[in-house]
Amino acid sequence: MFGITDPAIWVGYLLALAFTLACLVYGLLNWNNGVEEQRDGS
Amino acid sequence: MAVDTRLFVAMTLVYLVIIIGLGYLGYRRTKESDDYMVAGRKIHPVVLALSYGATFISTSAIVGFGGVAAQLGMGMIWLTVLNIGLGIFIAFVFFGKRTRQIGHKLRAVTFPDLMGKCYGSPFMQYAAGLVIVLGMPLYTAAILIGGAQFITSTLQIPYTTALLAFAAIVALYVIIGGLIAVMYTDALQGGIMLVGMTVLLVLTYIRLGGVVEAHTVLAGMSDLVPEALAAGGMTGWASMPAFGSSIWLTLVTTLVLGVGIGVLAQPQLVVRFMTVKDSRALNRAVLVGGPFILMMTGVAFTAGALTNVYFYQTEGVTALAAATNGNVDTIIPNFINASMPDLFVVVFMLALLAAAMSTLSSLFHTMGTSLGFDVMRRTGTEKATMRPIRLATVTMIVVSIVLAFIMPGSIIARATAMFMGLCASAFLPTYAHAMYSSRPSLRAAKMSLATGTAAWFAWTAFVHVKESAALGLSNLLFGVPAVLSAPWQDVDPLVIALPLSAAALLVGWALDRHEVTADTEESAGAA
Known part of the structure; x- marks a missing residue:
């Protein structure tokens, strides 16, 4: 894949990109969540 | 070197003026100890994400580990997988939110303070503070060495002057502006690093003829692996080393697992979770943090491995052969100087300076607060006062500078891995237990902290x-450099110490539960 033949390397690249995507999706989905805790915690 | 020194000096001066300005802003906004210790608990999510990332990623990660990727190849990408998966996602979502909630509720201001208050034990605060005060100067000195080496080679000034000036500038804004100054400057530095690494990635692929072309050439260079590395199990720069070989063990246990897991329990990172006002800020920070780390270590490791293609095509040698005096830390700077346009060399050098300063400032701050608040004043409930903490910060800075003059120059990546291994072994099970148990067991925490720290030191001093x-301790006592033979002597201390630390925690917890059950039955019997 992309010139890299060893699956142990390109799987690593795919996972790095997948986790980055997970961070983006999580951040977007929870953009406005978590405000209530502040009122409870204060 | 290729860089236009006058341009670099001019840009550095502008950069330093802004840094000092942000330091002054931090000073103006620091009214009480909470501001100095946890930035008033009202940091913006983008500042948090960039500060966390910039602290996480030092010059060591870019130059030191990028150099290791030039030597050992693209297998280092697995460290990026852990950096993002564990270091950002798990850290923020599973540890960060609990840390913020509990830290806010207990009014904790440092990592040892958080441990002390969670377990209701001044001992835990003192012991965690002591591990930081004793272990962190090693890592700090490595960051100082990396920064000073880079300044020396870029500006052609004496090493001693570079080291002292570098430490003094960072010390200035840490001491006066506390964590607000540290995080504001971190955010700017993170932004510079992002620009530098993005341009590095694009220009590297353009220089080498495109993504597929560059990778294909690298994959075809496997017959050029030096004999010594091939004997250790290395198979090429675009493939993993042979499973179980000494290089595989070093790559997987020390570099990938040691650094990748170690980041979860680093006190200077944990304290950042307590600087925001709610979980929403942490959710938003995840969105920035993931891509930021990908662009830092992902690019450093990829470009690092690809330097082999560049040096082979231009000089007919591998990156390791092109390193100055065989020092892998020089590969990335040599590559940048030789292959990139002058303006980018200056931008990248500024990014490296920013990376070193952002990590260093956080370490200075964490060591200072640990010594001045957790170790010297382990009362646990009293409010911190800033003067002793500032004095303690100065003390720890001096200790780190002295250590930097004593330690060898090629220690950057190793000292980083060592510190992260120590943090994970000593703190991770205890920290996780404190965050996720409704009634954390003090006995379990003490057993885990003691076992993890002792096992890490023993394996480091006698086996690895x-x-x-x-x-030299092993040689002194037993007459051999390591008491166990291969493959054990290639296994990182973390791989041994962390499971032992976790096991000790479980044993202590089980003992506590057993006693509680026995007491309950006794009371019921008596009734």
């Missing part, structure tokens, strides 16, 4: 040959 041979 790369450190035990240098430390």
